[in-house]
Amino acid sequence: MNKKIKGLIREEKNLVKILLEVQKEIGYLPKEIMEYISKEKNIPLSKVYRIATFYKAFSLTPKGKFHIKVCSGTACHVRGSENLLNFLCKYTGSEPGKISKDGKYSIEKVNCLGVCAIGPVAVINGKYYGKLNQLKLKKLLEKIENEDKERERI
Numbered sequence: 001m002n003k004k005i006k007g008l009i010r011e012e013k014n015l016v017k018i019l020l021e022v023q024k025e026i027g028y029l030p031k032e033i034m035e036y037i038s039k040e041k042n043i044p045l046s047k048v049y050r051i052a053t054f055y056k057a058f059s060l061t062p063k064g065k066f067h068i069k070v071c072s073g074t075a076c077h078v079r080g081s082e083n084l085l086n087f088l089c090k091y092t093g094s095e096p097g098k099i100s101k102d103g104k105y106s107i108e109k110v111n112c113l114g115v116c117a118i119g120p121v122a123v124i125n126g127k128y129y130g131k132l133n134q135l136k137l138k139k140l141l142e143k144i145e146n147e148d149k150e151r152e153r154i
């Protein structure tokens with residue numbers, strides 16, 4: 001755990017703010033840090049976990065550079081979301097709930113994202129993409145990877 005996080009935990013009183021900052025800094029909430037927060041702030045670990053699992057903004061598992069949510073709700077399912085998910089697993093070498101070996105991708109299978117009319121839907125780093133099929137998704141991933149390479153070059 002780095003000094004910045006230790007200092008934040010020491011100084012901040014609001015548990016949600018602490019968890020938000022840790023999430024922002026590391027990308028998820030590691031078990032060791034939640035245990036540290038519990039000890040340092042004298043808050044039961046069960047309460048830290050309750051808050052961490054209540055809000056969707058928090059993740060207890062690490063995410064890839066590109067975190068992809070694939071909707072498996074009914075409307076998306078009947079329009080082929082399972083095919084998209086299978087394609088994604090092959091393309092990224094990852095699977096739902098895991099991170100790819102290169103750390104680039106993580107996939108999450110989720111229930112209805114509330115935009116059924118444009119299903120099947122995927123969300124990549126918070127941005128929604130609808131009416132997807134394998135070809136569109138492949139082109140989208142290639143575009144995102146190219147843009148990322150460009151950003152790294154600058």
Ligand code: FES
Binds near residue numbers: 072073076114117
């Ligand atoms: S079922 Fe996929 S957005 Fe509703």
